[in-house]
Amino acid sequence: MDKKRRDFLKIAGISTLAGLGGPAVVDRLVNGTSPVGANAAREYDPDAQGETHKAGAGEHGEAAEGAKTRKRWGIVIDLRKFREDPELAEKAIKVCNYNHNVPHFTNKRHEVKWIWLTEFENAFPEHSQYHKDTKTLETEVLVLCNHCDSPPCVRACPTKATFKSPDGIVGMDYHRCIGCRFCMAACPYGSRSFNWRDPRAGLDMKKINRKFPTRMRGVVEKCNMCVERVGIGLQPACVEVCSESKAMIFGDLNDPNSEIRQVLKNNFTIQRKPSMGTHPSVFYIV
Amino acid sequence: MLEKALRGNKYYWMWLGFLGTFMAIGAICYVRQYNYGLGMTGMSRDVSWGLYISQFTYLVGVAAGGVMLVLPYYIHNYKEFGRITILGEFLAIASLVMCLMFIIVDLGQPIRAFNVMLHPTPHSMLFWDMLVLNGYLFLNLLCGWVILTAEHKEVPPPKWIYPFVYISIPFAISIHTVTAMLYCGLPGRHFWLSAIIAPRFLASAFAAGPSLIVVAALILKRISKFDAGKKAIDKMVTIILYAALTNAFFVCLEFFVAYYSNVPAHKAALNYLFFGITEHGVTYNNLVPFMYGFVILGVIAIALLSIPYTRKKNEFFLGLGCVLMFISLWLDKGVGFVLGGFVPNPLEQITEYYPTPNEIMITIAVWCTGFFILSILYKIAVKVEEDIHG
Ligand code: SF4
Numbered sequence: 223m224d225k226k227r228r229d230f231l232k233i234a235g236i237s238t239l240a241g242l243g244g245p246a247v248v249d250r251l252v253n254g255t256s257p258v259g260a261n262a263a264r265e266y267d268p269d270a271q272g273e274t275h276k277a278g279a280g281e282h283g284e285a286a287e288g289a290k291t292r293k294r295w296g297i298v299i300d301l302r303k304f305r306e307d308p309e310l311a312e313k314a315i316k317v318c319n320y321n322h323n324v325p326h327f328t329n330k331r332h333e334v335k336w337i338w339l340t341e342f343e344n345a346f347p348e349h350s351q352y353h354k355d356t357k358t359l360e361t362e363v364l365v366l367c368n369h370c371d372s373p374p375c376v377r378a379c380p381t382k383a384t385f386k387s388p389d390g391i392v393g394m395d396y397h398r399c400i401g402c403r404f405c406m407a408a409c410p411y412g413s414r415s416f417n418w419r420d421p422r423a424g425l426d427m428k429k430i431n432r433k434f435p436t437r438m439r440g441v442v443e444k445c446n447m448c449v450e451r452v453g454i455g456l457q458p459a460c461v462e463v464c465s466e467s468k469a470m471i472f473g474d475l476n477d478p479n480s481e482i483r484q485v486l487k488n489n490f491t492i493q494r495k496p497s498m499g500t501h502p503s504v505f506y507i508v
Numbered sequence: 509m510l511e512k513a514l515r516g517n518k519y520y521w522m523w524l525g526f527l528g529t530f531m532a533i534g535a536i537c538y539v540r541q542y543n544y545g546l547g548m549t550g551m552s553r554d555v556s557w558g559l560y561i562s563q564f565t566y567l568v569g570v571a572a573g574g575v576m577l578v579l580p581y582y583i584h585n586y587k588e589f590g591r592i593t594i595l596g597e598f599l600a601i602a603s604l605v606m607c608l609m610f611i612i613v614d615l616g617q618p619i620r621a622f623n624v625m626l627h628p629t630p631h632s633m634l635f636w637d638m639l640v641l642n643g644y645l646f647l648n649l650l651c652g653w654v655i656l657t658a659e660h661k662e663v664p665p666p667k668w669i670y671p672f673v674y675i676s677i678p679f680a681i682s683i684h685t686v687t688a689m690l691y692c693g694l695p696g697r698h699f700w701l702s703a704i705i706a707p708r709f710l711a712s713a714f715a716a717g718p719s720l721i722v723v724a725a726l727i728l729k730r731i732s733k734f735d736a737g738k739k740a741i742d743k744m745v746t747i748i749l750y751a752a753l754t755n756a757f758f759v760c761l762e763f764f765v766a767y768y769s770n771v772p773a774h775k776a777a778l779n780y781l782f783f784g785i786t787e788h789g790v791t792y793n794n795l796v797p798f799m800y801g802f803v804i805l806g807v808i809a810i811a812l813l814s815i816p817y818t819r820k821k822n823e824f825f826l827g828l829g830c831v832l833m834f835i836s837l838w839l840d841k842g843v844g845f846v847l848g849g850f851v852p853n854p855l856e857q858i859t860e861y862y863p864t865p866n867e868i869m870i871t872i873a874v875w876c877t878g879f880f881i882l883s884i885l886y887k888i889a890v891k892v893e894e895d896i897h898g
Pocket residue numbers: 366367368369370373374375376392408409410411412413414444500
């Protein structure tokens with residue numbers, strides 16, 4: 223079967239699904255693919271993180287009654303808006319880099335990235351097409367950590383230096399990380415960076431953000447979904463710079479009345495590599 | 509018994525001095541890496557494990573390979589292996605020390621290594637790997653030492669040691685299985701995501717470890733009175749052959765699955781390793797020569813070890829066959845397996861890895877440390893044997 227036909231079938235299948243179930247299906251995609259019920263039933267305990275991946279994808283939203291009391295932060299990225307305003311993505315990257323003192327090195331080997339632009343086919347290798355439509359060809363996609371609901375990086379980490387918080391954010395403890403980079407091998411999205419050298423050498427120390435720590439060499443880092451902002455009720459920095467155009471929408475995936483859930487209900491969204499069973503919390507509207 | 513390591517002829521000291529020189533150079537290189545960070549190596553965001561971890565993976569196999577002597581001797585009472593089992597146990601010790609050193613030099617924050625024990629994390633395979641590796645190291649130190657001491661005193665080994673010897677057999681299997689699980693349980697790394705990784709690791713380990721032991725036995729026969737015995741060596745060569753053929757069979761299966769199913773993600777790493785990938789007009793093939801080496805040397809080694817003349821009549825060819833086998837399997841597992849798994853990266857881009865001179869020197873130094881320890885341990889074992897048999 224050629225790629226075009228396969229994709230046609232895929233899309234046809236999804237549309238049938240959407241046609242049959244309507245918005246309910248979207249609900250189910252959000253809840254069903256995330257074993258929130260299982261997570262919600264357990265008090266947060268960093269030493270029990272491994273349990274998360276045991277919960278299968280088969281659980282339904284209905285089972286997730288308790289989920290309403292527990293948050294699961296997520297982001298929808300609307301690529302249409304980014305096509306309209308090509309500068310938007312740069313802004314989002316810049317503000318993240320500034321906020322989190324992400325170092326910049328010219329040597330590609332030392333690169334550290336939290337959020338960056340990549341080609342559509344690199345972000346979504348499972349969605350390859352034979353002849354791409356011009357829109358897709360032109361689209362560069364913002365990629366960042368997916369804050370997976372079943373994160374392989376957390377499963378792999380031997381020290382719990384990377385962990386999943388009860389609100390769904392996959393965070394890092396830079397002081398516990400031993401720099402074994404097992405999590406980097408485990409992440410199917412290439413979302414993680416290692417500090418191959420002192421990150422301060424890649425920053426203009428006069429212009430750093432004093433409110434956020436710089437890291438030491440030898441530890442792993444990645445997008446932290448702006449825990450430091452979300453914790454005090456703000457939106458992630460990258461979402462905030464796009465707020466006018468609503469190119470990025472942040473919110474609680476477990477709250478059926480949240481804006482993000484309305485967007486998910488009314489739009490066809492895709493996730494990166496859903497077949498990996500990671501249940502990403504970042505969605506894309508193409 | 510340790511004092512036996514302190515008496516040797518001038519070649520012994522020259523050999524140790526030679527190894528020591530590289531160890532010293534490597535130590536300086538490590539200090540440089542420690543002060544600058546792992547940016548001193550050729551690793552990157554895309555190829556985040558390099559020579560260190562690939563050597564580690566290979567050496568776990570060499571350590572596990574010793575079980576191919578312990579098992580026939582203790583379980584099947586194959587008496588011929590009586591004198592060389594100790595070589596297997598001591599090889600395991602030296603290999604495990606190298607493994608642990610390779611892990612440490614690969615850590616970004618080596619000082620925090622104990623966090624693995626302070627925050628035990630049973631869902632991480634690295635945690636289990638640490639447990640079984642240290643457990644196997646302990647078992648080999650204990651068994652090797654107790655049994656050699658008994659031999660030294662010319663008494664049978666104490667009864668209480670046997671349970672430890674028997675436990676060490678499943679432990680040997682487990683160290684390589686858990687090491688395979690570091691790789692084969694990761695989503696999105698299609699080259700590693702294969703249930704055959706653990707059996708393949710074991711097969712190549714059971715060829716690589718005994719190969720080195722045969723080479724050591726042949727050398728020891730020349731330079732000392734330690735003679736492993738023709739029968740024992742011949743039996744080992746049989747084991748090596750079967751293990752190497754099994755490994756080759758498993759590699760062929762990997763090829764079949766990838767190319768017959770024609771799933772691009774499964775083919776990608778094999779394409780890169782064996783044929784090179786061309787993307788946007790650039791060809792990436794820096795590992796192809798190594799993989800060709802693996803296949804060609806492997807075929808030559810298998811031939812040398814199976815043709816009766818080279819196997820039985822000529823010790824030079826026998827030794828050469830074993831050396832080539834060791835190198836061939838090293839190219840496969842100590843180079844290709846780990847590095848190839850990172851290409852292409854999760855975003856299907858290609859970044860090639862070239863180790864830096866500093867990194868290579870550290871790698872050589874760790875190998876030299878291993879051989880340093882091995883030489884001392886073998887020296888002791890040989891001396892004990894010589895004292896008994898005059
Ligand atoms: S995207 Fe990668 S780093 Fe982020 S949570 Fe998922 S597995 Fe972990």
